[in-house]
Amino acid sequence: MTVRLDERQRAMLAEMGIRWYEPLVLADAERRDPATVQEPAPDLARPRARPAAEPAVTRTAEVMVAESSPVELMGWDELRQAVAACQACQLCTGRRQTVFGVGDRQADWLVVGEAPGENEDLQGEPFVGSAGKLLDNMLKALGLDRRHKVYIANVLKCRPPANRNPLPQEVAQCEPFLRRQIQLLQPRIILAMGRFAVQSLLGSNDPIGKLRGRVHRHGEIPVVVTYHPAYLLRNPADKARAWDDLCLALDALGRQPG
Numbered sequence: 001m002t003v004r005l006d007e008r009q010r011a012m013l014a015e016m017g018i019r020w021y022e023p024l025v026l027a028d029a030e031r032r033d034p035a036t037v038q039e040p041a042p043d044l045a046r047p048r049a050r051p052a053a054e055p056a057v058t059r060t061a062e063v064m065v066a067e068s069s070p071v072e073l074m075g076w077d078e079l080r081q082a083v084a085a086c087q088a089c090q091l092c093t094g095r096r097q098t099v100f101g102v103g104d105r106q107a108d109w110l111v112v113g114e115a116p117g118e119n120e121d122l123q124g125e126p127f128v129g130s131a132g133k134l135l136d137n138m139l140k141a142l143g144l145d146r147r148h149k150v151y152i153a154n155v156l157k158c159r160p161p162a163n164r165n166p167l168p169q170e171v172a173q174c175e176p177f178l179r180r181q182i183q184l185l186q187p188r189i190i191l192a193m194g195r196f197a198v199q200s201l202l203g204s205n206d207p208i209g210k211l212r213g214r215v216h217r218h219g220e221i222p223v224v225v226t227y228h229p230a231y232l233l234r235n236p237a238d239k240a241r242a243w244d245d246l247c248l249a250l251d252a253l254g255r256q257p258g
């Protein structure tokens with residue numbers, strides 16, 4: 001079959017630098033012999049059929065909000081206030097503001113990034129600037145936008161100085177906030193974007209390239225690993241792989257109970 005995308009979806013894929021007619025996720029036999037493939041054409045409004053040989057889930061990450069933590073009992077507003085006032089790690093000293101998260105609190109989709117950068121620190125919202133624009137285009141290709149059907153959050157709520165990598169103790173201090181966001185949101189699918197999101201959600205230090213292409217679990221919630229949009233801006237050749245990851249997530253979402 002051939003891929004059937006409407007004009008809007010084609011335009012979004014073009015924004016991502018992806019040719020719309022490229023085959024999407026292929027069954028194993030098709031991967032071995034792409035010359036023979038006549039790829040089915042999934043309608044993006046509907047989940048695609050699950051490949052018969054798709055590997056099962058890999059790992060369940062331990063939910064790390066301690067039962068004794070008051071964070072575990074917080075509602076959205078209280079949690080946002082707690083983040084805004086947090087001084088649990090050294091990152092509080094250099095931030096302009098905390099970056100709590102944005103989106104639809106009834107969303108099926110949760111996108112988890114790493115940490116605020118300069119623009120996020122200025123605006124108080126995750127994924128802004130060029131990387132945010134690319135994420136928005138990726139979401140639009142799925143028929144989503146950052147205010148509807150999606151919630152977007154980072155592992156860290158404060159910007160590391162000079163955009164350095166988060167330190168393990170900073171991640172450990174901040175993780176309970178993300179855990180509580182996940183508990184409150186109860187998403188049906190999580191997109192883990194980038195190494196630190198993966199480490200936090202799956203407890204894995206494996207590289208993205210080794211983890212993507214299959215469905216993992218955070219508790220009972222399916223997790224699909226993909227590249228961070230900032231990485232894709234530096235490595236546009238991997239945008240097609242990111243599109244494959246989005247299709248995999250769409251497929252995994254379709255297998256979840258509604």
Ligand code: SF4
Nearest residue numbers: 086089092157158174
């Ligand atoms: S990064 Fe997280 S733990 Fe550290 S001060 Fe900010 S909100 Fe608190």
